[in-house]
Amino acid sequence: MTPAEADVSGIHCRLDALLADRDMTLTSLADQVGVSIVNLSVLKNDRAKAIRFSTLVAICDVLDCEVGELLVRERG
Numbered sequence: 001m002t003p004a005e006a007d008v009s010g011i012h013c014r015l016d017a018l019l020a021d022r023d024m025t026l027t028s029l030a031d032q033v034g035v036s037i038v039n040l041s042v043l044k045n046d047r048a049k050a051i052r053f054s055t056l057v058a059i060c061d062v063l064d065c066e067v068g069e070l071l072v073r074e075r076g
Helices: 015-021 026-033 037-044 053-063
Strands: 011-013 071-073
Touching (some): 026 037
């Protein structure tokens, strides 16, 4: 991740990796979660400033993962 891409919060979303591991598309996830592709793309590209707990739970349910697998703290 380049400094320009790094979020000042230090939180990185691993959505790309989790989708790839599950051979799932962002479109499929959006349909199953009930969130727009645009909003998931913002999250996936580390541009999100906030996320609703209900959305976070829904994403984790569909991806069968824990919050800590989806969102990680980047230290550096």
